[in-house]
Amino acid sequence: MSKRYWLMKSEPDAYSWDDLVEEGEGTWDGVRNHRAANNLRAMQVGDEAFFYHSNIGKEIVGIATISEAGLTDPSDPEGxxxxxxxxxxxxLANPVTLKQIKADPKLAxxxxxxxxxxxxxxxTPEEWKYIISMAEG
DNA sequence: GCCAACGTTGGC
DNA sequence: GCCAACGTTGGC
Structure with a gap:
C-alpha cells in the first residue's frame, strides 16, 4: 500500500513536539473516538503525520513518521x-497556522x-504537498 | 429506536 | 469564559 498521510493533534501542555523530540519516540494512545481510532488502525509503518499543536499555538509544527503500527492502547484496560x-x-521551517489553513481555499x-x-x-497527498510548500516553500 | 440532556473538545 | 460541534447516555 502506498504511503498515507495523517495529522495528529496534541495540546502542547500535555505533549508537545519538543517532548516527542526529547523522547525520540512517542506512543500515540488515549484516543477514545471511533473515527480517530479508525484512522489510527489504518496507519502503516512509514506513513507520515503532521504534528499539530491544539489550543496553544494552533499550528502544524513538525512531521512525524509512524514507527510502529497496529498496537493496542496500553492505557486501555479492556484492550x-x-x-x-x-x-x-x-x-517545519515555518509552522502552518490554523488561520492560514482556514484562509486557504485549497484547504477548505x-x-x-x-x-x-x-x-x-x-x-490527502495533495493537502500534504501543499502544506509542505507553505511551510518550506 | 428515537431524542433530549449532558459532557468533552477546541476555537475564539 | 463562552459557545459550537459532536459523541454518549439514559428515559421512554
Whole structure:
C-alpha cells in the first residue's frame, strides 16, 4: 500500500513536539473516538503525520513518521482501543497556522477543519504537498 | 429506536 | 469564559 498521510493533534501542555523530540519516540494512545481510532488502525509503518499543536499555538509544527503500527492502547484496560508509535522526522521551517489553513481555499475540505474535534485526522497527498510548500516553500 | 440532556473538545 | 460541534447516555 502506498504511503498515507495523517495529522495528529496534541495540546502542547500535555505533549508537545519538543517532548516527542526529547523522547525520540512517542506512543500515540488515549484516543477514545471511533473515527480517530479508525484512522489510527489504518496507519502503516512509514506513513507520515503532521504534528499539530491544539489550543496553544494552533499550528502544524513538525512531521512525524509512524514507527510502529497496529498496537493496542496500553492505557486501555479492556484492550479495545488502538495506538501507534511515532518518531519525529523534522520540524517545519515555518509552522502552518490554523488561520492560514482556514484562509486557504485549497484547504477548505481538510478534515482538520471540517471535523475540528477529531484528534487524528486524514491528510490527502495533495493537502500534504501543499502544506509542505507553505511551510518550506 | 428515537431524542433530549449532558459532557468533552477546541476555537475564539 | 463562552459557545459550537459532536459523541454518549439514559428515559421512554
Amino acid at each position: 479495545k482501543w488502538a495506538a501507534v508509535k511515532v518518531k519525529p522526522v523534522r520540524k 475540505d481538510i478534515e482538520l477543519v471540517k471535523l475540528s474535534r477529531l484528534s487524528v485526522a486524514v491528510i
